[in-house]
Amino acid sequence: xxxxxxxxxxxxxxxxxxxxxxxxxxHVAMGCGAGRGxxxxxxxxxxxxxxxxxxxxxxxxxxxxxxx
Numbered sequence: 001x002x003x004x005x006x007x008x009x010x011x012x013x014x015x016x017x018x019x020x021x022x023x024x025x026x027h028v029a030m031g032c033g034a035g036r037g038x039x040x041x042x043x044x045x046x047x048x049x050x051x052x053x054x055x056x057x058x059x060x061x062x063x064x065x066x067x068x
Contacts, residue, residue: 004047013032
């Protein structure tokens with residue numbers, strides 16, 4: 001599914017940027033173009049939501065004790 005129609009950027013591409021370390025919509029824009037600002041900017045809220053969800057999961061996984 002497309003996140004940014006203006007730059008034809010898919011969810012997978014945005015997820016790759018986030019997994020590579022993008023922590024803001026601006027980082028994602030620099031990494032893959034989504035939300036770069038040339039178009040409508042409607043994707044920025046979705047990108048921010050994806051970043052929040054990703055890092056919430058990371059924090060949750062880090063907080064859970066690992067049992068053997």
